[in-house]
Amino acid sequence: MRPVVLHVEDLTIHFGGIHALEGSSFYVKEGQITGLIGPNGAGKTTVFNLLTGVYTPDRGDIYLENKSLLRKKTYQRCRMGVARTFQNIRLFKDLTVADNIKAAMSHQFKYPLLSGIIRGRGYRRDERTAAERADQLLELTGLSGSAELMASQLPYGQQRKLEIARALASQPKILLLDEPAAGMNPAETEDLKDMIRMIRDKLSVSVLLIEHDMNVVMDLCEYIFVLDYGRIISRGTSDKIQNDPKVIEAYLGGELNGDYA
């Protein structure tokens, strides 16, 4: 049995009258790709905002390797090993691809990268380590050839990959991906699937994946939780989820087996 890396109990948050999450519990096992799916507005992104400390839950708790994250700030959770990408890409458009990754590593070094005024020996050593690690991530995400381009010059699919590389720069234990395949063409999506598998295998990172593209979810996820109106309505393997009438109903009329996008 694999250990659980992240678990969430009774997670609840209301925005005025909206019950964005209502008593949801789920977990991610170490070394697995776990899916978090559900129709628009189900509460998926809200889960990520709670996991990363953007919101504080009204009720419930979040544990990373059995340690509660509840009182930790966003940057502390990042240091403890939680990293995310955003549904809408957030990159430093006017930094190079490589510098976007290095900027996300800053907290791991004694000397501030990209802004070293007195560039002593310590700074140069940190800069070298950062550059080596950035190179590894660029290679893993297939962006090595674009390292010196401005982030804004990358095609959309590659910007999404850079977001993932940036998230990995903090050396997370768990990577939260919010709709990474959104807006990608079929070839880019295939590429993305290989990349996510490689991240899990080579970097030993566990993954929690929000995704509307069911081909991606069914191909990648060993286990899936389904949210609807803030509640977990089903969980299990892709076979079980695809045939669960509650899930099919939530997605309105059985589109889950078709091209729900």
Ligand SMILES: Nc1ncnc2c1ncn2[C@@H]1O[C@H](COP(=O)(O)OP(=O)(O)OP(=O)(O)O)[C@@H](O)[C@H]1O
């Ligand atoms: N800051 C907020 N203030 C008010 N309502 C919010 C806030 N954040 C989320 N909500 C509401 O909570 C519900 C869940 O939103 P959320 O963004 O988590 O859905 P989602 O499952 O990610 O949807 P999608 O698939 O469209 O991205 C929605 O009704 C949304 O309008």
Ligand SMILES: [Mg+2]
């Ligand atoms: Mg969302």
